[in-house]
Amino acid sequence: MSKSDKSAKTNPEAVSKEAADKAHLDIRGKKLDLDILKATMGPDVIDVQNFYKRSGYFTFDPGYTSTASCESKITFIDGDEGTLLYRGYPIDQLAEYGDYLETCYLLLYGELPTQAERRQFDDAITYHTMVQEQMSIFFRGFRRDAHPMAIMVAVVGALSAFYHDSLDINDPEQREIATRRMIAKVPTLAAMAYKYSLGQPFVYPRNDLDYASNFLHMCFSVPAEDYKVNPVLARAMDRIFILHADHEQNASTSTVRLAGSSGANPFACVAAGIACLWGPAHGGANEAALNMLEEIGTPERIPEFIARAKDRNDPFRLMGFGHRVYKNYDPRAKIMQRTAHEVLSEVGHKDDPLLQVAHELEQIALKDDYFLERKLYPNIDFYSGITLRALGFPTSMFTVLFALARTVGWIAHWREMIADPTRRIGRPRQLYTGPVRRSYVPMSKRGTGLGADYHRD
Numbered sequence: 001m002s003k004s005d006k007s008a009k010t011n012p013e014a015v016s017k018e019a020a021d022k023a024h025l026d027i028r029g030k031k032l033d034l035d036i037l038k039a040t041m042g043p044d045v046i047d048v049q050n051f052y053k054r055s056g057y058f059t060f061d062p063g064y065t066s067t068a069s070c071e072s073k074i075t076f077i078d079g080d081e082g083t084l085l086y087r088g089y090p091i092d093q094l095a096e097y098g099d100y101l102e103t104c105y106l107l108l109y110g111e112l113p114t115q116a117e118r119r120q121f122d123d124a125i126t127y128h129t130m131v132q133e134q135m136s137i138f139f140r141g142f143r144r145d146a147h148p149m150a151i152m153v154a155v156v157g158a159l160s161a162f163y164h165d166s167l168d169i170n171d172p173e174q175r176e177i178a179t180r181r182m183i184a185k186v187p188t189l190a191a192m193a194y195k196y197s198l199g200q201p202f203v204y205p206r207n208d209l210d211y212a213s214n215f216l217h218m219c220f221s222v223p224a225e226d227y228k229v230n231p232v233l234a235r236a237m238d239r240i241f242i243l244h245a246d247h248e249q250n251a252s253t254s255t256v257r258l259a260g261s262s263g264a265n266p267f268a269c270v271a272a273g274i275a276c277l278w279g280p281a282h283g284g285a286n287e288a289a290l291n292m293l294e295e296i297g298t299p300e301r302i303p304e305f306i307a308r309a310k311d312r313n314d315p316f317r318l319m320g321f322g323h324r325v326y327k328n329y330d331p332r333a334k335i336m337q338r339t340a341h342e343v344l345s346e347v348g349h350k351d352d353p354l355l356q357v358a359h360e361l362e363q364i365a366l367k368d369d370y371f372l373e374r375k376l377y378p379n380i381d382f383y384s385g386i387t388l389r390a391l392g393f394p395t396s397m398f399t400v401l402f403a404l405a406r407t408v409g410w411i412a413h414w415r416e417m418i419a420d421p422t423r424r425i426g427r428p429r430q431l432y433t434g435p436v437r438r439s440y441v442p443m444s445k446r447g448t449g450l451g452a453d454y455h456r457d
């Protein structure tokens with residue numbers, strides 16, 4: 001008799017408790033009990049870790065819509081409610097009362113810092129902002145018209161070639177140094193990528209400025225003139241960083257975790273995350289959303305684009321609309337909309353025609369059955385493009401700013417995974433539908449013509 005059978009016999013309550021905590025499965029007559037693991041918020045999960053061993057079957061979930069790929073304590077999203085919490089704190093409170101470095105501390109260490117912890121953390125980040133001078137030579141190898149995301153994938157990966165003393169993932173101190181280095185240096189590298197595209201000299205970081213102000217300074221000042229950071233714009237930049245800091249197991253974070261599961265160094269893992277973020281369905285959407293608003297141009301053309309978005313035969317989608325998890329208004333989009341207004345007023349563009357197009361497009365889509373039925377609401381990228389453009393950034397830099405802000409989220413997840421003693425390499429399986437085993441055919445027996453597949457595009 002197994003342990004659970006015994007307790008069920010002696011304690012009737014245990015039967016119902018146990019029954020409630022198990023999922024029962026009948027696979028072609030074979031009965032299987034699966035543990036249900038408790039979440040503190042959100043859906044509990046059915047544990048299928050030994051499912052293949054016990055059943056001989058794989059589970060099938062391309063796109064991972066029903067799969068919890070890991071256990072995590074960092075970020076919680078309720079997509080139906082439109083809730084986003086970092087370590088339990090609502091995103092709107094952090095954006096309103098906190099700042100980015102405090103948010104970084106929270107994501108990395110689980111609690112808001114005390115005053116002393118905050119001072120220590122700020123110092124640790126501030127005094128790592130410069131990059132090895134040799135990196136600037138590495139930059140000069142790129143064409144001037146290289147996309148800054150292409151540069152970022154390369155230079156962040158290259159940090160592992162410059163900082164050999166923080167590559168041992170099994171040493172907690174080295175993990176800590178790599179963490180601080182990346183949060184400190186990624187803004188410097190992002191600003192260098194921007195300056196390089198302009199043909200302007202790189203601007204060194206200034207340790208007397210806060211994180212966001214220093215970044216604006218490195219992007220927009222030139223050695224020939226004085227540059228004063230506008231505090232309203234710096235606060236908006238900081239808030240944009242907070243909004244993008246983490247988002248649970250999204251595609252790029254999962255990429256970082258998967259890359260890290262093999263034991264790859266943290267700089268290489270974050271470079272993998274940046275590569276994934278570049279895609280238009282993920283971080284590239286803010287650039288695509290602004291391009292779309294520019295293409296629409298005037299409110300009169302909105303119905304034409306709404307019709308295209310609804311047409312199954314047209315690949316066009318309303319960029320900045322819809323989300324894999326949010327089936328309600330993305331909570332970040334509301335804060336971004338407010339930030340867009342603040343920035344546009346500050347730079348004297350409060351009547352920006354694109355803002356008008358965005359508002360009207362949003363209003364029309366939110367009343368349209370197609371979008372309502374599919375629960376497609378504006379996401380963070382709908383207003384971020386307008387805001388970033390008003391801050392002075394070209395569209396090619398938008399995803400870079402997202403990568404900068406998300407670096408802390410990637411590292412927080414990487415650290416959580418590495419510190420987990422049960423960590424194993426991530427290795428999904430597949431539903432194989434290719435040819436069954438067959439024998440090699442010698443060239444002389446393969447016919448003389450071109451195969452049917454040869455002329456494919």
Ligand code: CMC
Nearest residue numbers: 281282283285309317318319320321322323324374379381
């Ligand atoms: N415009 C028009 N139709 C859409 C859109 C859209 N933006 N998004 C989804 N749909 C339709 C889609 O055609 C499908 O319709 P049907 O059921 O008739 O086939 C239905 O809605 C479900 O779409 P899906 O592609 O199965 O949904 P998904 O969860 O796989 O995709 C998404 C999520 C974000 C990739 C998608 O909504 C999209 O492409 N949106 C535009 C790009 C965008 O704004 N991305 C930024 C995401 S937020 C930032 C981030 O986290 O990186």
